[in-house]
Amino acid sequence: MPELPEVETIKKGLEKYLVGHTIKEVEVRFRKTLKEDEDKLEGGKIIKIRRFSKVIAIDLDNGYTALMHLKMTGQPLYRGPNLKNPPEFSAKVIGGVPGKHTHVIFHLDKGGMFYFNDYRKFGWIRVVKTSEVEKTKFIEKLGPEPFKDLTEEKFIEILSKYKTPVKLLLMNQEKIGGVGNIYANDALWEARIYPKRASNSLSLKEKKALFKAVIAVLKKSIETKGSSENAYVTPEGLEGKYQEHFLIYDRKGDLCTRCKKAKIEKMKFGGRGTYFCPVCQKI
Numbered sequence: 001m002p003e004l005p006e007v008e009t010i011k012k013g014l015e016k017y018l019v020g021h022t023i024k025e026v027e028v029r030f031r032k033t034l035k036e037d038e039d040k041l042e043g044g045k046i047i048k049i050r051r052f053s054k055v056i057a058i059d060l061d062n063g064y065t066a067l068m069h070l071k072m073t074g075q076p077l078y079r080g081p082n083l084k085n086p087p088e089f090s091a092k093v094i095g096g097v098p099g100k101h102t103h104v105i106f107h108l109d110k111g112g113m114f115y116f117n118d119y120r121k122f123g124w125i126r127v128v129k130t131s132e133v134e135k136t137k138f139i140e141k142l143g144p145e146p147f148k149d150l151t152e153e154k155f156i157e158i159l160s161k162y163k164t165p166v167k168l169l170l171m172n173q174e175k176i177g178g179v180g181n182i183y184a185n186d187a188l189w190e191a192r193i194y195p196k197r198a199s200n201s202l203s204l205k206e207k208k209a210l211f212k213a214v215i216a217v218l219k220k221s222i223e224t225k226g227s228s229e230n231a232y233v234t235p236e237g238l239e240g241k242y243q244e245h246f247l248i249y250d251r252k253g254d255l256c257t258r259c260k261k262a263k264i265e266k267m268k269f270g271g272r273g274t275y276f277c278p279v280c281q282k283i
């Protein structure tokens, strides 16, 4: 599932491509993706793109906002005058645009097109009043997130409050927004912390190291436009490159690049693949 760096990359792309376009018509080809009210988007000019954890908000000048969640395989794709010389789509854009996995199409002015592809069909677009975006259930429940309101102080406070295993706490969107499985794995290795340790058992030094690591891995991933191990692509239809920089995620059996003494191990934890170095990340 796309995490903070992937959604941030998409947000930056949409800022560049969509802002200034007016939506002429919204074509819904699969009703579950956009259930109702698409007519409220029609005629609206896109003035701002915002991100709340993994949700993208497309604000219009008519008081309405389209909220978009990619879930597992959602792919927002742009073609039009703001993207000169568009690259060829990655093979991950199955069926192309518009194709059999294109469920919603925004027909924009000046010949612009915005497609929402999603082959697993869990992604969604909802129409809400701009004034109510922050009050929608999904966004209201989000915890503070890195680069926004999650300070080191706040992070330490959250970790100290719970005895939840630290990896599960990092991934709990209601406690900390935006961090998912890949970046939780990499940050814990970077900070030399075993993923199953109780959050409140970490020393102050460890909590500080973990905060630094979370910020560092997210930053590195944003720089490389996210990781495309699954369906994620940018609005241009290109893959990210963070998978070439995984610290520990998906590296089972590789020699740990730091201690060079042990091979990376993998266990299932909280239903997700969890990687650790038995030497660097002591139980």
Ligand SMILES: [Zn+2]
Pocket: 256, 257, 258, 259, 260, 261, 262, 277, 278, 279, 280, 281
């Ligand atoms: Zn190691």
